[in-house]
Amino acid sequence: MTDLFEFKAAKRNFALIGNPVSHSKSPVIHKAFALQCEKNIEYDLIQVDVGGFDQAVSHFSAHGGAGLNITAPFKVEAWQMCQREGNALTERGELAESINTLSFREDGSVLGDNTDGIGLVRDIEDNLGHTISGKRILLIGAGGASRGAIGPLLQASPSHLHIVNRTAQKATQLASHFQSRGEVSGGSLDSDTNTFDLIINATAAGLSGKLPGIDPQNVGANSAIYDMMYSNEPTTFMKWALDQGAAHAVDGLGMLVEQAAEAFRQWHDVAPDTSSVIASLRKQ
Ligand code: ATR
Numbered sequence: 001m002t003d004l005f006e007f008k009a010a011k012r013n014f015a016l017i018g019n020p021v022s023h024s025k026s027p028v029i030h031k032a033f034a035l036q037c038e039k040n041i042e043y044d045l046i047q048v049d050v051g052g053f054d055q056a057v058s059h060f061s062a063h064g065g066a067g068l069n070i071t072a073p074f075k076v077e078a079w080q081m082c083q084r085e086g087n088a089l090t091e092r093g094e095l096a097e098s099i100n101t102l103s104f105r106e107d108g109s110v111l112g113d114n115t116d117g118i119g120l121v122r123d124i125e126d127n128l129g130h131t132i133s134g135k136r137i138l139l140i141g142a143g144g145a146s147r148g149a150i151g152p153l154l155q156a157s158p159s160h161l162h163i164v165n166r167t168a169q170k171a172t173q174l175a176s177h178f179q180s181r182g183e184v185s186g187g188s189l190d191s192d193t194n195t196f197d198l199i200i201n202a203t204a205a206g207l208s209g210k211l212p213g214i215d216p217q218n219v220g221a222n223s224a225i226y227d228m229m230y231s232n233e234p235t236t237f238m239k240w241a242l243d244q245g246a247a248h249a250v251d252g253l254g255m256l257v258e259q260a261a262e263a264f265r266q267w268h269d270v271a272p273d274t275s276s277v278i279a280s281l282r283k284q
Contacts, residue, residue, distance in 0.1 A: 013064060014267065015044040017056055018071030022047065025281060026069055029260045032280070033272035037264075053077045061104045067267045068102040069260070075099055075114075075144045082112030092117065095178070098147045101263040113266060116145065117152030119259030120200070120228070120252075125156065127254045127278065130198065130224050132156035139163045140189070140212045141202035142170035145228055149202060150174065154182035162196070164189045164214060166203075189213045195220035199246075201227045201237045209236055216244050225249035230256060254278050 016026045022045060030043040048056040053074045060068060070078040078099035082089045090113040093099050099112040124130050137158045139146055142165035153161055161184045165171035168188035175186030185192075193215045203212040206229040219225070225241040230251040234242070238249035257278045265271045 011040045011042055012066040012267075013042045013044070013060075014067045014069070015046045015060060015065065016069040016071060017046045017048050017053070017060075017074060019047050019049065019073060021045040021071065024071070025256065026260060028281070029257055029277055030264060032277045033261065033264045034268075036272050036276075037268060037270050039268050039270075048074070054081060057081065057102065057110075061108075061110070066104060067263070069263055070100050070102060072144065075148075078102060078112055082110055087112070089113070092151050095151045095181070096148045098144045100148065100259065101266065103266055113263075114148045114151075115259040115262035115266075116148035116255070117150065118262050119257075120149050120226075120255045121152045121156050122258040122262075122274075123252075123254035124198070124226060127258070127275070128224075128248075128250060132158050132198070134159050135197035136194075137161045138192070138196040138199045138214070138218055139202060140200065140214055141165055141204075142167070142174050142186070143202070143204065145204075146174065146202040149200065149228075150178050150184070151181060153200075154178060154184060157182070158198075159183065160185070162187070162192050164191055166213065190215045193217045196223055198224045198226065199241065201225075201229070201235075206235050206237055211237060211240050219244040219246050221245050222247050226252070228252040228255060253281060257281065 016024055027043045034041045075098040079097050087110045093112045093114045096114040101113040101115050103111045135158050163171040163175050163186040171186035175184045178184050196218050205212040219241050223246045225246045227235045227237045229235050230253040241249050257274050261272050261274045
């Protein structure tokens with residue numbers, strides 16, 4: 001028999017599924033939130049081979065898992081899973097066609113959401129103090145990272161959002177997909193040579209130490225630079241943009257913490273404090 005004062009609510013299990021996942025900060029972030037909010041959780045990293053996504057999710061859910069974060073290369077497969085009969089998607093998840101958060105419901109169905117974009121917007125507006133409303137924004141990249149960001153960015157009412165990509169066609173297709181949501185256009189990396197108020201790098205170029213290849217004229221003295229990548233040192237793109245005269249440049253650590261906070265809020269119905277977690281990760 002358990003003594004009343006020793007009783008703790010049963011542990012709930014969460015995990016990140018992707019490939020690779022071993023360097024992820026998600027367990028540290030979710031455990032820090034759980035400590036703050038007095039939730040008893042486990043948060044694991046599960047590396048899954050390509051082709052094994054559906055089976056891994058079913059296995060996790062069948063063994064009592066409560067929720068999953070999804071990272072590359074499975075975000076589109078997660079969206080496809082949520083489209084199947086009986087499952088559900090949040091509006092922003094449906095629009096993004098890319099899912100990073102799954103919640104398992106009592107009836108056995110799955111709810112999919114994309115918290116990346118809202119995480120980005122909260123970091124830019126709440127943590128960094130920039131306003132998106134009325135600003136000209138350049139979004140570089142047209143892959144999964146970019147897809148998740150566009151809906152919430154447009155919801156914050158920029159005067160214009162221009163999406164550029166190495167493969168221009170993907171950027172124009174993305175822009176038409178989001179046409180009904182705001183002022184958005186797409187094109188090649190050099191398709192608009194004017195200055196932008198906010199430039200967001202959502203490409204994978206930095207993973208191999210490369211620059212995404214935008215026109216230097218896009219960067220002005222008042223431009224704020226946001227690189228979705230994060231690292232202990234300023235990223236290649238941040239350094240390049242500062243060399244072009246940009247006013248500010250930050251990496252994506254804040255977005256990482258904010259997207260996790262929004263997933264945590266859905267799973268536990270409580271909003272954790274993010275600033276202390278961002279500060280402690282920066283120190284590490
Ligand atoms: P993610 O899910 O991280 O967005 P992705 O879907 O593979 O990953 O997309 C990667 C993005 O980075 C794409 O926009 C890609 O451009 P292409 O669509 O032309 O492939 C972009 N990218 C990758 N390497 C790049 C490089 N060296 N220069 C410019 N863009 C690059």
